[in-house]
Amino acid sequence: MLCLGVESTAHTFSCAVLEKNNKKGKILSDIRKIYRPPEGAGIHPREASRHHIENSAQVLQEALQKADVSISDLDIIAYAAGPGLGPCLRVGAIVARSLASYYKIPIYPVNHALGHIELGKLLTGSKNPLVLLVSGGHTMLLALTYGKWRVFGETLDITLGQLLDQFGRSLGFSSPCGKQIESLALQTNLYASLPYSVKGNDVSFSGLLSATKSLIPKGKEIACFSLQETAFAMISEAVERALAFTQKKELMVVGGVAANKRLSQMLHQVCKRQHCKFFVVPLEYAGDCGSQIAWTGLLESTTKSGAKLDETFVRQSWRLDSVEISY
Template sequence: MLCLGFESTAHTFSCGIVEKKANKGRIISDVRRIYRPPEGQGIHPREASRHHIECSSHVLAECLKEANLTIRDIDIISYAAGPGLGPCLRVAGVVARTVSSYYKIPIYPVNHAIGHVELGKMLTGAKDPLVLLVSGGHTVLAAFKQKKWRIFGETLDITLGQLLDQFGRSLGFASPCGKKIEELALESEKYIPLPYSVKGNDVSFSGLMSAAKKVSKNRQDACYSLQETAFAMIGEATERALSFTEKKELMVVGGVAANRRLSEMLRKICKRQNCKFFVSPIQYAGDCGSQIAWTGLLEASVKKGAKISETFVRQSWRLDTVEIDY
């Protein structure tokens, strides 16, 4: 079975085609176009949605060409229905509904966060992990129990991705800023004390961001200190959640999963906890159509596609509210 997935929750418009055979998935093609705001600025939802509209037909055509398929070869369609930026979400929603209606292909709305998790499991081989989802839209620790992903820790304010992006923009970078901050952090080993805020098993990054901006005169030292503090906070919450849930696997997904320093710190935690460590491949750590396509295939294994009148986009849609039957 082949699924064409559409992703446009934030800065990325992507189409991905995934094949499912005998409960195993294979990515056939994945094409993306990323909206790049001006230097020092973040994502403007209206401008990002305009970018997605302009590139959507080209991305779809390129995705089918890369897979050596036509739209009539596709068995089902899925799209990221939320959470995300409203104007951006609507682009994938409209494109997916249009293609589904015209070619009479079943359609499945997919939760974007669950897409990260499910593609991560498919690519890494993790079976029953504690999941750390860290991106621009999420910072959450979750474990699966009784048909839902249960939350064992999350951010109380901004996400880890927002922390890196907002601090990076204060240095004059354009979002996403994580890679540039990581590169600058590698040039320093001088730690500047910054606020460390872990409350129970939740984290708070807003105070850390404000304090880091005040010491940003030396970019390398500030980036190093910001990363070390934020990742140590995440590490503490993760180790506590591993101990509490008694999970023997930790899987890291989301855009910030590409950060090597974060992985290094989490590997040490897993070693202490006698736990296997999995991290999403860098190529698929961020937003992509493949994560939506694979989750659509999983949904299709237990339910029929939605009626067009039942399709939706939802800016706020927590992964712990989604019941999973597959």
């Protein structure tokens, strides 16, 4: 079975073609175009959506060509219906609806966060993990129980990705800023004390952001190193407590911030103490991509029929823990 996945929740417009044979999945193509805001700026929804409109046809064509398939070969089409930026979500939805309507192909709205998890399980081989989802849109600890991904901890204000991006923009970088911050942090091991806020299994990053900005006069490298060490230690504490509570024997990290090697190092130590396996999504698929949408659409198609066109939607706020998992 072949699926075209369309991802457009934020800065990335991506189309991917995946093939599913029984329970095995194969990525045939995954083409992306990423909106780059001006230096020191974040993602502007209108400008990002304009970028997606301008690049959608080319991305779709390249994805089909690389997979060596035509649209008529597709069995289903899936698109990211939320959560995300409204103008960006609508571009992907329109592309998916247009193709599904014209070629009479079943269409599936997919939760973007669920896509991160399902693609992570496919690529890592994790079976029943505690999931740490860390990105620009999410910071959540999740475990699947009774047909839903239940939240065992999350951010109380901004996400880990937003923390890195907002601080990075104060240094003059453009979003996403994680790579630049990680690179600067590697240049020193001098730590400056910063606020540490873990409340039960939840974390709060807004005070940490403000305090780290005040460190910039001491040096960008010191500020970046201290920010990472503090934020990742907070995450690690929450993860370790959740592992002990849920008794899970696997931890899987997904989302854009999963690409950070220092975060993986700290979480790997947590897993050693808790005697559980550690999985992290491959770097190439840590960020937003069409593959996560296509694979989740393929899984949902095993138990659900496609949505009617008038039932397709986009939802800027679509909590993962409200999605029923039927497959």
